[in-house]
Amino acid sequence: MTERAPRTAAPWWRHAAIYQIYVRSFADGNGDGVGDLAGARDRLPYLRELGVDALWFTPWYVSPMADGGYDVADYRDIDPVFGTLAEAESLITEAHAQGLRVIVDLVPNHCSDRHPWFREALAGGPQAPARDRFWFMPGRGAHGELPPNDWQSYFGGPAWTRVVEADGTPGDWYLHMFAPQQPDLNWEHPAVRAEFEDILHFWLRRGVDGFRIDVAHGLAKKPGLPDVGPAPDPTDLPYQDVDDVHEVYRSWRKILDAYDGERTFVGEVWLPTAEQFARYLRPDELHSAFNFEILCAPWDARVLREVVERTLAAHAPVGAPPTWVLANHDTIRHVTRYGREDTSFDMSDKRLLDPSDTGLGRRRARAAALLTLALPGGVYVYQGDELGLPEVQDLPDELLQDPTFTRSGGTDRGRDGCRVPLPWTAEGPSLGFSPAGAAATPWLPQPADWDGLAVAAQQDDPDSVLNLYRTALSLRRTRLTRLPETLTWTESAADVLSFTRQDGFHCLTNLSPTPQPLPRDTEVVLASGPLEEDAEGRVTVPGDTTVWSWERGATS
Ligand code: GLC
Numbered sequence: 001m002t003e004r005a006p007r008t009a010a011p012w013w014r015h016a017a018i019y020q021i022y023v024r025s026f027a028d029g030n031g032d033g034v035g036d037l038a039g040a041r042d043r044l045p046y047l048r049e050l051g052v053d054a055l056w057f058t059p060w061y062v063s064p065m066a067d068g069g070y071d072v073a074d075y076r077d078i079d080p081v082f083g084t085l086a087e088a089e090s091l092i093t094e095a096h097a098q099g100l101r102v103i104v105d106l107v108p109n110h111c112s113d114r115h116p117w118f119r120e121a122l123a124g125g126p127q128a129p130a131r132d133r134f135w136f137m138p139g140r141g142a143h144g145e146l147p148p149n150d151w152q153s154y155f156g157g158p159a160w161t162r163v164v165e166a167d168g169t170p171g172d173w174y175l176h177m178f179a180p181q182q183p184d185l186n187w188e189h190p191a192v193r194a195e196f197e198d199i200l201h202f203w204l205r206r207g208v209d210g211f212r213i214d215v216a217h218g219l220a221k222k223p224g225l226p227d228v229g230p231a232p233d234p235t236d237l238p239y240q241d242v243d244d245v246h247e248v249y250r251s252w253r254k255i256l257d258a259y260d261g262e263r264t265f266v267g268e269v270w271l272p273t274a275e276q277f278a279r280y281l282r283p284d285e286l287h288s289a290f291n292f293e294i295l296c297a298p299w300d301a302r303v304l305r306e307v308v309e310r311t312l313a314a315h316a317p318v319g320a321p322p323t324w325v326l327a328n329h330d331t332i333r334h335v336t337r338y339g340r341e342d343t344s345f346d347m348s349d350k351r352l353l354d355p356s357d358t359g360l361g362r363r364r365a366r367a368a369a370l371l372t373l374a375l376p377g378g379v380y381v382y383q384g385d386e387l388g389l390p391e392v393q394d395l396p397d398e399l400l401q402d403p404t405f406t407r408s409g410g411t412d413r414g415r416d417g418c419r420v421p422l423p424w425t426a427e428g429p430s431l432g433f434s435p436a437g438a439a440a441t442p443w444l445p446q447p448a449d450w451d452g453l454a455v456a457a458q459q460d461d462p463d464s465v466l467n468l469y470r471t472a473l474s475l476r477r478t479r480l481t482r483l484p485e486t487l488t489w490t491e492s493a494a495d496v497l498s499f500t501r502q503d504g505f506h507c508l509t510n511l512s513p514t515p516q517p518l519p520r521d522t523e524v525v526l527a528s529g530p531l532e533e534d535a536e537g538r539v540t541v542p543g544d545t546t547v548w549s550w551e552r553g554a555t556s
Contacts, residue, residue, distance in 0.1 A: 012053060013210065013264040013287055013378065014321040015481040017473055018103065019052040020382045022329045023060050023082055024068065024443065025421045028430070031438030035421065037083035041091050044098045046455065050386060050466075051473030054101035056212050056266075058329060060088065064114050066181035067403055068329075068419070070105075070214060071112035075199045092207045101209035103266065108196050108248075109215040110182040118183050122163060126171055133192055134183050135175035135225065136163075148173050150227045151239055155179055156408040159239075175225070177218060177239060179403045187219045187248060197255060204259050216267030216280060216289065220244035234272045241276050249285040266290065266323070270347070274314035281320035288378055291323045295331060298344040299364050301495040301511040308375065308497075312487075315377070321485060322377035326368055327385055333418050336391035338364035352413040358390045363544045366468055366528035367509055370546035371497065373472045374507035376485035381469070384422055387453050388465035391417040392444070399444060420444045423454035432456070471526055475548065480505065490519065504554030508547050515540035522549035 021040060029038025037060065047055060059069035060082045069079065078088050092102050111118065120130040137148040139162060147160035154177055161180040165171040175184045185192045200211070222238035235241075249265070256263045267289040271277050280286050293307045315322045326334045332352070337345055339361025340354050365388060372379055395416055397405075402414030421442040424432030430442045431454050451457065458464035483502045492498035495512035498519065506519040515532050518524065518539050524531065526548040532540045541547050 010321075010482075010485075011262045011264075012101065013262065013266075014485070015376075016053040016101070016378050017051070017373070017476065018054045018056050018266075018378065018380050019047060019050070020056045020058070020328060020380055022058045022068075022383055022419055024058075025419050026383055027422065027424065028434040028438070028442070029083075031434050031440060032081070033430070033434060033438070033440030033443050034081050035433070036081065037078065037087040037091050041087070041094055044094055044100065047100060048098040049470070050381075051470055051477060052100070052381060053477075054103055054209065055095060056103040056380075057105060059105045059107055059214075064112055064181065066112070067179050068401075070107055071110070071114075071179070071182045072107050073112040073114040073116075075107075075111075076202050089206055096207065102207070103210040103212050103264070104203055104208050105214060106196075106199070106211040107214040108185065108187075109218045110176065110178060110184045113181045113183055121174075123166070125165060131172075131174075133186055133189050135186055135221070136172045137175075137225070139173050144170070144172075148175075149225050150229070151175070151177070151225075153177055153179070153407065155404045156412065175221075177215075179407065181403075184221075185219075187221075187244070193248065193251070197251070200252060200255050204256070204263065208263070209261065210264035210266065210287075213265060213267045213286070216249075216286065217241050217245065217269045217271050217276075219248055235276065241271055246279065246282075246285060249280065253284050253286075264288070274310055278314045278318050278320070281315065281318045283319060286320075288321055288323050290325050290328075290380065292325060294372065295325050295327065295334075296345045296347075298342065299338050299368075299511065300343070301497050301509070304371075304509075304511075305489070305497055308487075312376070322375070323380065324372035324375055324377065325380045325382075326365070326372060327382045327418065328380070329382065329419055330415050331418065333382075333384070333389055333391040334368065335361040335365045335388055336393070337361065338368070339390075350412060352391070352417060353393060356390070356393075360544070361390065362388045362465070363529055366465060367544050367546040369465075369469065370472055370526065370528045370548060371507065371509045373476050374480065374499075374501075374505075374546075374548060376483070376487060376501070382418075384418075386466055386469040387422070387455065387458060389420075389422075389450070389453060392420045392447055393417055394447075395420075395444060401444075416444055420446055423450040424456065426451040426454045426457045468526075468528060472548075475526060479503065479550075492516070504551030506547075506549045506551070508541055508549070510541045510543050510545055513543045515542050517541075518547065519549055522551050524549045 024035045026035040027039030027043050029036050061072045062074035062077050062079045063069045095102050124130045138144050140146040147158045151159040153159040160173040162173045163171045176182050217240045220242035265286040267286040269280050269289040297303050297307050311322045336356045339356035339358045400416050402416050404412050405414035421433040433442050458466035487499040490498045497509040500506050506522050510516045529545045534540050
């Protein structure tokens, strides 16, 4: 049994299960085929019953939707396709009434090219002070015809676009690390800092419990915006993890801490080393950050154990809780990933068309869910994880909306396959995504066989993925979240992950083909799949299965 450590009433964000709502694809309340706040409000009871602690809403602000809302034109209002500010305020109140906290997505690295600041910058001409809030620079070459430096956009192609001035002549270039419709803000400019501090207050006053910070590693740029050169060092790039960014989070933390109610920041921090990552989690910066290691790791016991160990070791010195993420709106759904020959994920090479045995993938996804829900720290559930949805790999080209598809010249099929609208009912043209009788079809088509994966189809099936999540989240809340944030590995066969936490809890994941004995003297409380019996009648854990068991007589 794990060594006893004192219990503390830890703040909620240290151990929360947070459900990610990609608003456009969650539930459509008004029948236009696009998910919205009305749809989300209707489904709050579903989310409460699922047993999550908090909801993270991807950007719901006014946006031309060049990047699914990550191109914000007004940070203080809701896009009409999603609803109104009054509805967002009601949603926050109603979520709280259901015991659910609300996290909103803050996009500070860039805004939309339709944001008033950028329009002003363009309209004002080359000398306009309004351009200083962005990164406008003259081009290189005899006539400024080459981009100011060699940076590439994360979405493919140069990170610079040249503007055409009012008189029709080609002018300066502006920086956009993502799509051209997403100009990067200049975080050296005091107005940019002041604006975002005000935006934080705006939403904090409306009761939000926290912010997910988009591209948290990217805000500051190296002075002079130097070239990366032909062989860049991934740990020292001029456009990410530049030290000045930490000052921004220190100032934000002070703002947040002045509000009551355990408000929190979670950073989207994609960086190559755990040391770089952990610096964002120092006690006066962000509370937590998405740990993408397990999302990228293959289904391999040795690698997964290393990921868990590395994660715990990286978080401990800064006192931050680890987080566990298997999927989100930017990645491949893990049912599909785990059913492939290569089960790892690489953002720069998503291999969207690789074949997958989704039956196998779903079995592993169930095991991975119980594994991550058993680990200390916070956990994220991306909408549809709880239904075992696969990636939709056969969306026709002409329906793809993600800018990465066109920007990469079609070599990257983009992120639409994990953003297909959820199936709620087993019948109807939109499987309950839109209200009955809606004229519009869902903004991306749902596969014909998703009727069997719908909430209604899984609701009363004790063996469904949905009910596995419900039971696991409930047990996690009542028996695991108050435990100290430690674990102890126990001896096991190769390709088996086995650990204990306090109060006699054991978690065993068998990644080998050989059935494994249960941890000794324990009683099974939950398993991700059917268990077996050996020749002597003893219960065994088959491959690709996780089991939660408690020592006999253990109390919570
Ligand atoms: C983050 C978001 C992604 C978006 C990008 C640019 O990585 O998760 O969806 O495209 O930032 O805002």
